[in-house]
Amino acid sequence: MSDDAVFEFLHSELINYIISQNEGKSKEGKDEDLSNIEYIGFSTGYRIIERLTKEMPRFKDELDTMKFICTDFWSALYKKQIDNLRTNHQGVYVLQDNSFRFLTKLSSGKQYLEVAPRFVAFTCGIIRGSLANLGIGCLVTAEVQNMPSCKFHIQVQRT
Amino acid sequence: MAVCVAIIGKDNSPKYFCCLNPDEELGFQYKVLSSLDVVEEKLNTTNKGTNDLRELYLGMLYSLETHKIYGYVTNTKIKFIIVVDSTNMALRDNEIRSMFRKLHSEYADIVCNPFYIPGDAICSKSFDVNVKNIMTGTV
Amino acid sequence: MRSSVSYILSSSTSEPNMSHPDYEQYSHDHAALLVLIRHIGSQLKPKTFVKFYDRISKLTSVRITDSTGNVRTILVRYVKEHPVENNDWGDFQTHRRLLGLISLGKYDSQQELNEICRVHESLKVKYTSTLFDSRCILFGPTKEGGSSSDTSTSSPNSDSSGSPAEQTIEKFTTPSNFKTRGLFYDEAAPCSDLETQIVEFINSLFWVLESKRLERSREKLERVSLLLAPFEKKDFVGLDMESRNNKKKCTGRMTKHLGDLCLQAGLLAESLTYYGNAADTLKTVNDWLWLGAAYEGLCAASALVLYPEMQRSVPLQRNASLQEGSSPKKTVVVSSIDVGARKASIPNTLAPEDISKRYREAIIHYSKYQNAGIVETEASFKAARIAVEQNHSLQAASFLQNVVYINLTLSEQEKIQRFETLAELYTQIGFTRKAAFCQRLAATRYVSPQNPAPNWNRCYNLMLQSLPGHRLSLDPAEMREVEQGWPVLQIQLLQELVVAAKRMGHSALATRHMTFLLQTMWSHLTPTEQKELCIQLQALSSQCEGSPVPLVLDNGIVIPPANLTNIPLCHSYVLRNLQPHLQPRKIQAVKQDTGPFLFTPIHFGSLDRRSTGSQSKMGFLWVENEPCEVTLKLSNPLPFELKVSDMRLLTSGVVFESLPETVVLSPSGSPPSVITLHGTPRESEGQLQLQGYSTHTLGVKSNCRLRHMAGFPPHYEVEIVPSLPLLDVKTSLPQSSTFSSFHDYENVVTSASVSLHHGESAECTVTITNIGHVDVEMLEITMQTVLEPGLQEQMFTWSKENLLSQLPLKPGCAASLTLYLYAAGSFLVPGGTANEFSSGVFSSSISGPGSLPSRLNSPSSSFHRNVNSSFRSSNSGHSSMSATLQLPQLPINQQAAAVVEGQLQIRYSGGPGLQAAYCRCCSVFLTMETVPSLHVTNWDVLPAETNTQFYLVLDVANLTSQEMELQYTPSKTMLIEGHESCRVPVPVKRCPLSKLDTGENLASGDLDRICSEHIANLVDLRWHLLGTDTRGKASLKGITLTNDMLDEVRMSPLLWEVVINEDAVRPQEEVTCEAGDCLELKILVTNSLDKVLNHLSLSVQFYQDYENGTVNYRMETRLATTGTTKKIMEELEPQGRAQHECNVIFFTPGQYKIDIQCSSPDNATTVPCLPSNGHVWRFTPPVNVLVN
Structure with a gap:
């Protein structure tokens, strides 16, 4: 139980640190x-x-591979699975998580919608890194429309 | 008891190479290089949909006069090659598989080391020691 | 795969049996008739032979109708040579028998023809055991015109119908013992019926074969004799020939043989049946060799059914340069539907998977027999080719793998061929690494110690081909991008390549490859290896130097150049700007046109980031024909000293001449050395791109380009400016020791310093020499100081015209400029220091009348310094000069020496540089130390004897330590000791009223100014220091005057004339009289203005001056006057004169003074030169009366 909390705290502190560092710059x-x-x-x-x-x-x-990401991988990281996977079979996948773990702790309303991107950047990176190591180069973006659900868009780059 | 272990990266260049007998290293390098062809072939032909493809363990790739070469490919396209002395009849398939599993967990550990950049050659003393232990079967 | 049962039935292989394996066999060859095409004689050119050979070999399959009306497809295989021993295996596998012989020969004479026939016959004899038929194709001499292509005749008739004219045409006949059919052709002719002839030949072969087959098939199986493979002969000695096993063996073997024959005869179905039966039979008796053969036959026949298209690819071009660039993995896969259909068409055909299985078994059986090595080898190759056709790469690989383990005594050439074939097949299945490995092995075999004829050339070529398999490319640029391959193996291979090249005799190649090795594998080599390889490179390059040009081999392969950029390693490559005084500048600063907008936050044309401009474009300029520098930091990675010679800059764009440099770098571990490379651009109008540098080290010349080195931009760009002149500047003054922190003193080339006293002038000759090659056409000199422009001009002057007249300045010539320096300083220091006056000392000798009454008034304003010095002021007009004055402290810097610094900027240009609007700027740093010479601490105005002059009394202080001679009038001088002061009266003409009359109302300041200008202009003070013989001037510019002084300075508008007792009173004259005498006083006043003066009141007053500052006007008891002492004049016309008379009697003796004054009231007059408030004019000096 306590492991989850530690991870969440670490994650939010990480974001905090980076943001404050960048404020010093430009x-x-x-x-x-x-x-x-x-x-x-x-x-x-x-x-x-x-x-x-x-x-x-x-x-x-x-x-x-995508199914693996949605099921085992997500469970390992966030203790739940992706709720919805859609694809157009041409290399674009949309993963939807209806209660994304890092966003559930924020209030679900419009208040924090602007800062929500900060909390999903890390996960975008995780997805991109995992797929890269599995041999699939891709571009991952995330979209938060209603807190706490989040959609990850994966676009596979075919070379 | 393996005589030689090699870890080959995604781009087919060697990341780690270890021989128990350093004199034979060049010869082993050649043998392992040739066996890469077989590995690639096996990976490609898995499109035919046989059952082997679900396994990471590829089995025996080559049987030379004095040595046998076994291969194992992870999901991340990292290849492990183990060369075993032919005269050693005691080693069975299961033991080879278990060697590969241990090798894989060693590799996973070293990848998680933040100071190791995946894609570089592996130079870590503890890794060396562990691999040698796996090779000699003392783990 | 080989059987683990070691050789059974093996005996010592003393018999030569089939010592030449045929690596090119396909399984289809089992069904082919073997025909040998031989080249006889030396007359036929190899090219022609090859041409005909190709033509004939195209006939690989012939359709023949057999006796039953079926059409059979007969395959034919053509070979160029065939060892006789192979025929011995004909019983075992019939396709090994040579069935047909075609020989080609050319003849020019009957002898040659006979010879050819003879050789042909001998060949026939050689192969007589198996040969069915033969043909001899003879090419006659080429005849012009005449019909040479004749149809085939068995023996041409002798020339019966020859006319005498044809006797020159010889007809050749074959000798009488020639039993073969000869085909006569002309090699140049199209020979259209050649194919037909060959087909007919094949037909004849077929019929013979068919007859033999039928004959065999009719034999009773039970009574056949045992067929034997050559080496089995002695194995069966002494065995029971009648046993059941044996019988079965016989049957089985014969069945198999029949199968072979059927296969060759085109009867696939029967052959399959026969093979099947034979296999079953032989399996029961464990006759492995023949069982294997039966299996092989089965596979061959099945392959023929399933893959009839599989055949050897006919090489299109026999080009020597085309090595086995074999086709990539076959992608043509026979669709399984076709295969299934074909399989179904003929019963007993093996399924595709079964083919491989059976072949495997066959090979295992073969492996049990040591003597069957060649058969096994060939079988492995055949099986591999089938697997390739089936696209089973792994299977093919396993078959090929087996080949190497077959123990055969092969000649080196055969071994090499084996490896080459292996390599080719591996490449076909895509096992490039294995193929490269085999190629490398083949290469080593070429030069192995056992090889009687080592061929380093081929060895080298093979190794070169194996490079791609090892992921090596010969172009270092490609290697840099792709980091693949196994470094250890690559290094090994490259070293072998070097050795091969060296032994081949091509030392340039050896050097090139070693360079390549060092360049690309540097990071993978250990330090010891690096050192060793470098030493080797030195040894190699001593034979042939390496240079960065591509090498072209004989077979057309181009070896690209390899440049050593690691030895030495470059850390930084910096272009150096020219020195500031050599830098070209734009003559006109280009005004940046930013359009109508003052400020836009949007940057058009750029993405999210503002590009700061490529960092490879230098912001400075270089000049044509002048040396430029580039600084490099190099370090030596080797443990010994490295000599790098002939280092030059690599450039493109503008023509650039680079000077070579040689440097010796100390061993690794020491800090990088800094080297400067010089060069000169020889062209202007363009950009110079610096691409890198070239070195010559370890015997290898390399062009190290920045784009190939990590951490550098691809190139650096510098703009080159057309050539500008170069000037050298010298001054006649000594140089100054330090430069103060003056702005922009980088382009100072020389300096000059001088120390002057205030008012002293000096000259400095500046010599400008043109040390360049271009004429100087423009020369501008400006002076820059912190002073005000007016003062600067005063201090530093020169003649511009003089300078311009010396242009254009040719190279080698000099121009000189005289700079006039003048130390301006302020001489007016009201007050001076307390030191000066504390003692109240005045210089003794004052020429001129003694103690002058002075009016010491405080000046209204001070000049330059806000010093309020107050003098004891007295309005009474009586004061003593010797009164002690209280003076405040003055600021210290008034006394200290001041240093004025300036820069003489010289801007010059000429020639093409001027046309391009560039100039150069250098400067001379001037230091002028100004030492105060004298100060005028006080000044006063005294009336002179005449009306037109006045005395300006100056207190002059000598601030130097030397004796100073002051000349204050053209004829009078005064000596002042060091640090002493004295008082000098300077006679000055009074300021004429014309100067003051400007037609308007003057402000009081203006009056002051005009008068002070007047004084300054007229007074000429020159000082001369006797010790150092320096002379100078002092100027009274800025002297301030009070109103009273002004009265004296300017010409009084009223001219006074006082007459006492009919005597005109002269200034300073004393009037004496007795007490009780009556003095008649007549005063005449003339208005010298040209305006009317109104309301003037004239008054006469008498007083006594006690000389101690007090005056006493109360003279009622001392004197009496008659007439009025006051008079008012209403109007005084211009030049008008007014007169007043009165008398005075003194009662008591004493000294009296008469004060005569004329005043105008407060009302403003319209007189311009008078102040608007009331003014008083006095007759000065007051008249002295001495009454006795």
Whole structure:
């Protein structure tokens, strides 16, 4: 039980730290700050996937990998699964989590909608890193319309 | 009892190579390099939908006169190769599999090391010691 | 895969059996008739032979109708050579028998023809055991015109119908013992019926075969003799020939043989049946060798059914340069539907998977026999080819893997061929690494010690081909991007390549490859290896120097250049700006046109970030034909000293001449050395791009380009300005020791310093020499100081015209400029210091009348300094000069020496640089130390004897420590001791009223100013220091005057004339009389203005001056006057004269003074030069009367 809380606290402190660091620099735009957080997430995801897929059989294809992300991976990280996975079979996937763990602690209304992106940047990085290590290069963005649900858009980059 | 262990990265360049007998290293490097071809072939042919594909363990890749080469590919496309002396008949499939599992967990540990950048060569003394233990079967 | 049962039935292999494996066999060859095409004689050119060979070999399948009307497809295989021993295996596998022979030869004479026929016959004899038929294709001499292509005739008739004219055309005949059919052709002719002939030949072969087959098939199986493989002959000695096993063996073997024959004859179905039966039979008796053969036959036949298209690819071009760039993995997969259909069409056909299985079994059986090595090898290859066709790469790989383990005694060439074939097949299945491995092995075999004819050339070529398999590319630029491959192996391979190149004799290649190794594998080598390889490189390059040009091999392969950028390692590459005084500047500062907007926060044309401009474009300029520098930091990674010679800059764009440098770098571990490379641009009008530098080290020349080195931009760009002149400046004054913190003193080239007293002038000659190559056409000199412009101009002057007249300045010539320096200072220091006057000392000798009454008034304002010095002022007009004055302290800096610094800026340009609007700027730093010379501490105005002059009395203080001679009038001088002061009266003409009359109302300040200007202009003080013989001037500019002084300075508007007792009174003259005498006083006043003066009141007063500051006007008891002492004049016309008379009698003796004054009231007069408030004019000096 206590492990979850520790992770959440660490995550929110991490965001706090990065934001405050960036305020010292320039006020150019908030968009830049999140790249640091996203990179931390990328690095984490890249490494953790090695551990998590140790016992798993090999993935057949891309869709299989996505399903793994939605189920086992999400459970391992956030103790629940993704509620909805949609794809257009052309490399775009949308993962919807109706009560995203980091957002559930904030009030569900319009009040914190603006700062919600900060809390999902880390997770975007995690997804991107995990997929990168599995051999799928992609671009991950997140969209928060109603707190606390969150949609992750994954666009696979085909080279 | 393995004589040689190699970890090959996603781009097929060696990340880690360890031989019990350093003199034979060059020869083993050649053998392992050739076995990569077989690994790739096996990975490609899994499209045919046989059952083997669900396993990470690839089985025996090559049987040379004096050595046997076994392969194992993780989901992240990292390849482990173990070369075993042919004369050692005692080693069975299960033992090889367990060696690979231990190797995989060692590798997972080292990847989680924040100072290790995935893609570089692995130079860690504790990793060396652990791998040598796995190879000699003292773990 | 090999059987673990070691060789059974093996005996020592003393018999030569099939010592030449045929690596090119396909399984379809089992069904083919073997035909040998031989080249006989030396007349036929190889090219022609090859041409015909290709033509004939295109006939691989022939459709023949057999006796029953079925059409059979007969396959034919053509070979160029065939060892006789292989025929011995014909019983075992019939396709190994040579069935047909075609020989090609050319002849020019009958002898040659005979010879060819003879050789052909001998060949026939050689293969006689198996040969069915043969043909001999003979190419006659080429005849012009005449019909040379004749149809085939068995023996051309002798020339019966030859006319005498045809006797020159010889007809050749084959010798009489020639039993073969000869086909006569002309090699140049199209030979259209060649194919037909060959088909007919094949037909004949077929019929023979068919007859043999039928014959065999009719034999009773029970009574056949045992077929044997060559080595089995002695195995069966002494065995019971009648046992059941044996019988079964016989049957089985014969069945298999029949199968072979059927296969060759085109009867696939029967052959399959036969093979099947044979296999069953032989399996029961464990006759493994033949069982294997039966299996193989089965597989071959099935393959023929399932994959009839599989055949060897005919090489399109026999080009020597085209090595086995074999086709990539076959992507053509026979669709399973076709396969299934085909399988169903002929019964007993094996399924595709079964083919591999059976082949495997066959090979295992073969492996049990040591002598069956070649068969096994060939079988492995055939099986691999089938697997390739089926697209089973893993299976193919396993078959190929088996090949290497077959123990055969092969010649080196055969071994090499084996590896090459393996490599080709591996490449076909996509196992590039394994293929590269085999190629490398083949290469080593070429030069192994056992090889009697080592061929380093081929070895090298093979190794070169194996490079891509090891992920090595010969272009270092490519290697840098892709980090793949196994470094240890790559290093090994490259070292072997170097050795091969060296042994091949191509030392340039060896050097090139070693350079490449060091360049690309540097980071993977250990330090010892690095050192060793460097030493090796030095040894190699001593034979042939490496240079950065591509090398082209004979077979057309181009080896790109490899440059050593790691040795030495460059850490920084910085372009140096020219020195400030050499930098070109724009003559006109370009005004940036930003459009009508003053400020826009939006930057058009840029993305989210403002680009700060590429960092590779330098912000400074270089000048054509002048040396420029680039500074490099190099470090040496090797543990020994490294000599790097001939270092130059690599540039593109403008023509640039680079000077070579040589440097010796100390071993690794020491800090990087800084090296400066010099060069000169020889062209202008453009950008110079610096791409890198070139080095010559370890015997290898390299062009190190920045774009290939990490951490540098691709190139640096500098703009080159057309050539400008160069000036050298010298001054005649000594240089100053320090520069103060003056702004912008970087372009100071020289300095000059001088120390002057205030008022002293000096000259400085500035010599400007043109030390460049361009004429100086523009030369501008400006002076920059912190002083006010007016003062600056006073202090520093020069003649501009003089300078311009010396242009244009040719190279080598000098121009000189005289700079006039004048130390301006303020000489007027009201008050001086307490030191000066505390003693109240005045210089003794004052020329001129003694103690002058002075009016010492405080000046209304002080000049330059806010010093309020107050003098004891007295309005009474009596004061003594010797009164002690209380003076306040003055600021210290008045006394100290002041240093004036200035920069003489010289801007010059000429030639093409001027046309491009660039100039150069250098400057001379001037230091002028000004030492005070003298100060005028007090001044006063005294009336002179005449009306037109007045005396300006100055207190002059000598601030120097030397004796000073002051010349205050052209004829009078005064000596002042050091640090002493004296008083000098300077006679000055009074300011004429014309100066004052400007037609308007003057403010009081203006009056002051005009008068002071007047004084300053007229007074010329020159001082001369006797000790150092320095001369100078002192100026009274800025002298301030009070109103009373002004009265004296300017010409009084009223001219006085006082007459006492008919004697005109002269100034300073004393009038004496007795007490009781009557003095008649007549006063005449003339208005010298040209305006009317109104309301003037004239008054006469008598007083006594006690000389101690008090005056006494109360003279009632002492004197009496008659007539009025006051008179009012209403109007005084211009030039008008008024007169007043009165008398006075003194009662008591004493000294009296008469004060005569004329005043105007307070009302403003319209006189411009008079102040608007009331003014009083006095007759000065007051008249002295001495009464006895």
